[in-house]
Amino acid sequence: MRAEQAKAELFPGCLVDSHLVNGNAAQVIGKVNPDLSIKALSTRDVGPGVDMVLCSAVAELTHRHKEIFVSEN
Template identity: 60%
Template structure:
């Protein structure tokens, strides 16, 4: 069985993960049909699945595949509500990338 890490990322890391799954925590800025714009230290376009029930202004955690245009095809999403500490979520992503040997396996 082959294992693969699903790294926590912000918008600035997406280009390093094209074709791979990532975890993003961000704020829902806009909803348009089956697409959402998320703010995760930068704007991310997310292509939602039918199970996504998000609200503008709420936090969200998405797990999805990074497309070549740096959008994300969402596999799962979780509405986190209003009380999200985005600084903490962004710091976790930063530390994970600084300490790759602890958080990732290739």
């Protein structure tokens, strides 16, 4: 992306307005809609050099062990 702010489709169904930098990793916090698209509530550019294998493993663990990571409050 070359603009300060742009619409980015991170993956099919996840279109966000953001200030993400091309080539950097991004954190997207959102909600899955009934049509399986994602409403992005916040986005954050986390820079280059992010270990995506580690990020995927942590995400998998949060889904497997919700009692540790998810609060109903």
